Structures are given as C-alpha cells and as structure tokens.
Amino acid sequence: MGILNDVDRFCKRLRPIEDVCYLEHRFNDMLIPLAKEYNILGMPISKEFGGRGADTLTYTKALMRIGMEGSGVRSLFSAHSSLSQKILERYEKEDYLKASVKGDIILAFALTEPDAGSNPKEMKMYYREERDHYILNGVKYLITNATIANAIIVFAKHNDTISAFVIDTDKEGIEREGLSKMGTFTTDTGMFELKDYRVSKSNLIGKEGDGWKIAKEALMDGRLSVAAGCVGSIKDCLIEAISYAKERFQHNKPIAKHQLVQEHIAMIKLHLSTSLAIVFRASKIKSEYEKKRDKESMKRADLAIAEAKLFASNASYDAADRAVQIFGGRGYSFIYRVGRHLIDNRVCRIYEGSDEIMKLKIAEGVLGREYRAF
Secondary structure (H helix, E strand, C coil), X not given: CHHHHHHHHHHHHHHHHHHHHHHCCCCCCCHHHHHXXXXXXXXXXXXXXXXCCCCHHHHHHHHHHHHCCCHHHHHHHHHHHHHHHHHHHHCCCHHHXXXXXXXXXXXXXXXXXXXXXXXXXXXXXXEEEECCEEEEEEEEEEEECCCCCCEEEEXXXXXXXXXXXXXXXXXXXXXXXXXXXXXXXXXXXXXXXXXXXXXXXXXXXXXXXXXXXXXXXXXXHHXXXXXXXXXXXXXXXXXXXXXXXXXXXXXXXXXXXXXXXXXXXXXXXXXXXXXXXXXXXXXXXXXXXXXXXCHHHHHHHHHHXXXXXXHHHHHHHHHHHHHHHHHHHHHCCCCCHHHHHHHHHHHHHCCCCCHHHHHHHHHHHHHCHHHCCC
C-alpha cells in the first residue's frame, strides 16, 4: 500500500497547482518535482534498478488514481514509465533507467510521425550505419514529453527494417518545438527533427530489426496505462457530478432529484463499474504474460488490453460529457473539472491506437489472423 499512499498524497498536493496551470494553459512545472518528492517516477520498475517494484495490478491502480487528476497528468507517466522505462528495463539500459527512476532524466517514446500514425511501418525517419555510430534523420510528431525529455526512445527505418535507439536531447542534431492542442495543456506535447544525429551503437536497443517487436510490446503497456487513467477520470466525473447535483437547486429542489439527471449519474456509475472490471481483467492477463512471456499469452494480453483501451476511453469521454450536461452552462468552462475531463479524454480515443485500430484488433482476435484487415 506504500506506493498507492504516495500516489494519493502526490495527487492531493498537485491538484490546486494543476487547477491554476490548466486555466492558464501552461505546463505544470511542479508535476515532475512533486513526482520526484514522492518517488513515483519508477513505480513499475524493479527495485534492482532503483524502482518501486510495483506489480501490474498495483501500477494500474496507481494510474487510476493519477487519472483522476486528468489525462494530461497521467500521460506523463504513460510516456515516461509505461512506454519508455519498461523498454529500458527489458533491454537492460541501466544507466538511463536508473537515472530516470530518480527523475534525473525524463523520458519520451517517439514512434508517431506526421504521416505515420496507425501504421508505424510507414515511418520515414531513417538511419544509416557509419563506423561506430548510426546517423538518424527524420521527424517525430505528437510526442508526449518531447520538449522536456532528456532522453528519447526513437524508432527509425533502414531499408524495410525498423530499429530502436535511445538518444540524448542535449547533443547536436536535434531541434524540438511544442505543439498547440485542444487540451492536456499542463503536460508537454511536441515534435522534433533529427538532422544527421549521431548515436552510438551502444544506444541501439536490442538488435537491428527488433524495433517493431519492441514497439508492439511497449504499446501494450501504453494502452493499458491509458485505460487505467480513463477509469480514474470516470471516477472523478462521478464524484463531481454527485456533489454538484446535490448542491444545485432548480425548481425548488436539488437537481439530484430530477429523473433525467439521475439517468446521467446512473450511466456514469455504470461506466465506472464496467471499465474498472475490464481494466482489472486486462491487468490480470497482462500479469500472466509477464510471467510466461510466450506468444499465446502475449496474444491474449494484447487482445484484452485492446478491449480495455477501447471501452474505457469511450466510457470516459461519455462520462465526462454526461457530467458536463449535469453542470449545465457551468460545465462548459475550464473552471470546473468535468469540462477539462471532456476535452482531455477525447485524445484517449486516438493515441496509443485509435478506436478504429482497436476494433480491428479485437475483430482479428475473434475471426482469426487470416481475416486481418490491416
């Protein structure tokens, strides 16, 4: 329970700061310092590397609590820990991993490009070998932590194979900039370009050509983290909606006594219960895969996580929409938390695998690989 207590204390400290930063549409510069203070920047990483050693279920619960503070806040942990640190741990990049657990460096995961989203194999970033280095060129786009990261896991192509590298952002050959977006204002989203960026061969992750395998496994962790965060968002929407419905009077009674308002509250509660169940199920199946690490258990985990991500992200968006409706005109303002959840949860249906891709993955799991649509 120590990790979950630390996460809860972190969230309580962060909330009033997050409220102000969100209204000002600026990066929350206390997010990382507070995460360091409560030692939660390496929750799923083993104690051998300085992490907290949280199992899959405990880490899922932690992300649910963080998700109550907003999908933007949760996205920092998804990029830093779920996607990036897990790769570094699997492939024993100890120097980067140990520094990231302490918060001395922040990590990013760079797969998406302007013209390569749902099909990463169409990426245009390329690399070539040059003596004891690789030379990387290309652009990555819509990357969480892009402009604040000290190290980035980058995927690039050579001929028809994809490889993964960890690069430092304080070297020559990288240009970064932030991106304007609809929501998640308090966390960093940006793009970067590599121009003849030289990376040591020791910074290759795995072997050449392992990139797609590495990315697919990382995306399972990323998608589960999104689903978990969405559960937290639904819970916060329910808390806010109940509180407001009891306090707000119309027609001489609290609106909580109006049947159509109760319909919204009932549906938000149903979203919470069902999302919680499907995410816990996916977390359990993912835990089984972590123990067995065979193809069949990976297939089961990939499918369960796709189901959880699709369901929870859509449920969180609908829950926030219903909460905004309960708040009425006040809900259509960033002053109230439900409006922020509505805007922020929309992206959860896009990144780490869009609704459409998740549906195709689920259908393939039912029909068989010979009916694969992509």
